[in-house]
Amino acid sequence: MVSCDLCSMEGFPIEPGAIFSGNADAEVMIIGQAPGITEVSAKRPFNAGSGHRLFQWLSEAGFNEHAFRQDQYMTAVTKCYPGKNSSGKGDRVPSKQEQRLCRSYLEQELGLVNPRLIIPVGALAIKLFFNRALKLSDVIGKAAYWEDEISDVWPNFSRQSSIMHTSLPNTLPSDGRWIVPLPHPSGASLWPNLPENRQLIERAIGLLGEVRIGLNI
Numbered sequence: 692m693v694s695c696d697l698c699s700m701e702g703f704p705i706e707p708g709a710i711f712s713g714n715a716d717a718e719v720m721i722i723g724q725a726p727g728i729t730e731v732s733a734k735r736p737f738n739a740g741s742g743h744r745l746f747q748w749l750s751e752a753g754f755n756e757h758a759f760r761q762d763q764y765m766t767a768v769t770k771c772y773p774g775k776n777s778s779g780k781g782d783r784v785p786s787k788q789e790q791r792l793c794r795s796y797l798e799q800e801l802g803l804v805n806p807r808l809i810i811p812v813g814a815l816a817i818k819l820f821f822n823r824a825l826k827l828s829d830v831i832g833k834a835a836y837w838e839d840e841i842s843d844v845w846p847n848f849s850r851q852s853s854i855m856h857t858s859l860p861n862t863l864p865s866d867g868r869w870i871v872p873l874p875h876p877s878g879a880s881l882w883p884n885l886p887e888n889r890q891l892i893e894r895a896i897g898l899l900g901e902v903r904i905g906l907n908i
């Protein structure tokens with residue numbers, strides 16, 4: 692991943708150099724959209740404003756940022772900085788072709804780390820795991836559970852909204868994998884600021900906290 696230049700060779704204006712962090716024994720995996728320019732200079736995911744907001748949410752769920760960055764795994768749908776979008780405001784959303792080019796890395800990361808809790812952050816990552824037709828407001832504040840190792844079922848598992856939970860049992864099954872999505876924490880996204888969406892985020896934070904405690908992470 693670090694030396695990959697596939698997207699540049701296909702003519703996409705990325706800045707090569709995959710940004711990710713963590714080890715294979717992590718229990719939580721965060722999957723974002725793609726790194727921003729400050730992530731490239733700092734060489735760590737969710738570095739600046741979006742990281743501040745993300746770790747504020749995670750701290751409300753009981754995760755400590757320093758420990759999380761040290762112990763857990765952070766990656767993205769595409770690993771290299773995609774550059775600014777055509778309006779110059781905000782970063783370019785990686786194209787479907789770039790997502791396809793980078794897909795095998797994500798599959799290998801999921802297989803190697805085999806996380807017990809996956810937190811897809813933002814619509815691009817969420818659509819990897821949930822029915823693409825669902826809106827953010829349909830999935831934020833809910834948790835999905837699979838009994839099998841995620842690498843065994845992803846990406847071919849059933850993406851049905853019926854498997855999503857809004858509340859969790861007192862005792863969580865110890866095998867299986869939980870997926871709790873969050874919206875993109877970038878300041879460029881207005882979605883988290885709407886009062887009704889803030890309620891959904893609070894529900895998601897509550898679920899994350901319950902999964903963290905239930906899985907003893």
Ligand code: SF4
Pocket residue numbers: 692695696697698699705707708709769770771789792793796
């Ligand atoms: S985004 Fe992924 S596939 Fe594209 S150059 Fe970077 S590591 Fe390679």
